[in-house]
Amino acid sequence: MLEKYLVDGSSVAWIRHGEGMVGLGCYACTDVTSPAEADAWWSTLVEGLDHHSQMPGVAGSGPLAFGSFTFDPDHTEAVSRLIVPKVIIGRRQGQAWLTVLGDGVSPVEIPPLVELVETQLVEQVETSPLVELVEALTAARPTAPRAPRSVRIEVDEAAQARWKERVAEAVRRIETNGLEKVVLARSVTARASEPIDARHLVDTLARDYPSCWTYCIDGLVGASPEMLIRRERGLATSRILAGTIRRSGSDETDLKLASALARSSKNLGEHELAVASVAESLAPLCSGMNVPESPYVLELPNVLHLATDVTAVAHKKAGALRLAAALHPSAAVCGTPTSVARAAIAELEGLDRGRYSGPVGWIDARGDGEWAIALRCGIIDADDPRQIRLFAGCGIVEGSDPDEELAETQAKLVPMVNALLG
Numbered sequence: 001m002l003e004k005y006l007v008d009g010s011s012v013a014w015i016r017h018g019e020g021m022v023g024l025g026c027y028a029c030t031d032v033t034s035p036a037e038a039d040a041w042w043s044t045l046v047e048g049l050d051h052h053s054q055m056p057g058v059a060g061s062g063p064l065a066f067g068s069f070t071f072d073p074d075h076t077e078a079v080s081r082l083i084v085p086k087v088i089i090g091r092r093q094g095q096a097w098l099t100v101l102g103d104g105v106s107p108v109e110i111p112p113l114v115e116l117v118e119t120q121l122v123e124q125v126e127t128s129p130l131v132e133l134v135e136a137l138t139a140a141r142p143t144a145p146r147a148p149r150s151v152r153i154e155v156d157e158a159a160q161a162r163w164k165e166r167v168a169e170a171v172r173r174i175e176t177n178g179l180e181k182v183v184l185a186r187s188v189t190a191r192a193s194e195p196i197d198a199r200h201l202v203d204t205l206a207r208d209y210p211s212c213w214t215y216c217i218d219g220l221v222g223a224s225p226e227m228l229i230r231r232e233r234g235l236a237t238s239r240i241l242a243g244t245i246r247r248s249g250s251d252e253t254d255l256k257l258a259s260a261l262a263r264s265s266k267n268l269g270e271h272e273l274a275v276a277s278v279a280e281s282l283a284p285l286c287s288g289m290n291v292p293e294s295p296y297v298l299e300l301p302n303v304l305h306l307a308t309d310v311t312a313v314a315h316k317k318a319g320a321l322r323l324a325a326a327l328h329p330s331a332a333v334c335g336t337p338t339s340v341a342r343a344a345i346a347e348l349e350g351l352d353r354g355r356y357s358g359p360v361g362w363i364d365a366r367g368d369g370e371w372a373i374a375l376r377c378g379i380i381d382a383d384d385p386r387q388i389r390l391f392a393g394c395g396i397v398e399g400s401d402p403d404e405e406l407a408e409t410q411a412k413l414v415p416m417v418n419a420l421l422g
């Protein structure tokens, strides 16, 4: 529903269970090198920002900055970017709202959009001065989202073999030089005969993976199951995933797989490292932290994950971006110890991750917001939009088997592959 307001180009989306926000146009935008720099830029911009918003107090209402950050700014050609949309259409708990940045529109001119759920936005604003603004913003959307045509997904067996070699090398290093866990990723290129319409990918991902956070920002599109940090009225929550198995297609077998996953010492050990890294990074910025003793099994259509939700009360000054800066890169996407794992990734992976596995999300004027980890995603090539690079990785620990890890990356590619082919 929300995704139908997406306009190609500069529009952004953040959707889960059919709720969230779509941002149109660009009020302000900046390239940054880190979440900390982004935080400083946003704090300054938001002071005295002229805006008209409905539903104040609801998470996601008011002015927002959407952003996505590179995994490792020292080893990428990509840039981290923050976008403050001019218009935001939001929906939560069956209610909808509109936020407009800049002057020229008074709050009374903003039509009540509470019924947006049933009605087209443009109909709603027909009698208002906003109509021109919204029409201008949506004029760039000439057609309904279109599935990409003649998609070819590269199968490069030599590259797969090289990746398995890297996994084997990582396992050797784990046995010999103090590395406990390292996450190795690979990328696969898909090509269509026409430019890929990000809106189609958003539509499909939001429909097929409703419990994930579907995002679209500046060519980065995906549906992440992993929440690096959500801050809502000062309450911080982090969902940590580590330990994965592929689903079989049969409920009965999946049940057995789930209980095997919950008892597997390899997966539990890998999971513990990821939880410890989050708890350690959060501790200086929070109080009253609750870290559950054992993980639960999170079911997604393609895979099962071991999951832990950590909660804490964030210090007043620790906004969502500051928390994300402290948490990234967690062991879920980097490894343990962080610096050794990061260096091993730069040396072994042979991949520019770009914004894959970096924080992606939004922040509001109060410092609340949500930053997921950009997983199960693709990056549409800015120079050739018929092309998209898909990414997937796995945590490598002692005893990891290269063939199984390769199969796990294939399972993690499924959401994007299906969105492209479907």
Ligand SMILES: C=C(O[C@@H]1C=C(C(=O)O)C=C[C@H]1O)C(=O)O
Binding pocket: 183, 185, 226, 241, 242, 243, 244, 305, 332, 333, 375, 376, 391, 392, 393, 394, 395, 396, 412
């Ligand atoms: C790195 C990815 O996923 C991460 C690695 C996981 C694992 O190794 O079990 C599980 C979830 C994510 O934290 C990915 O999806 O690309």
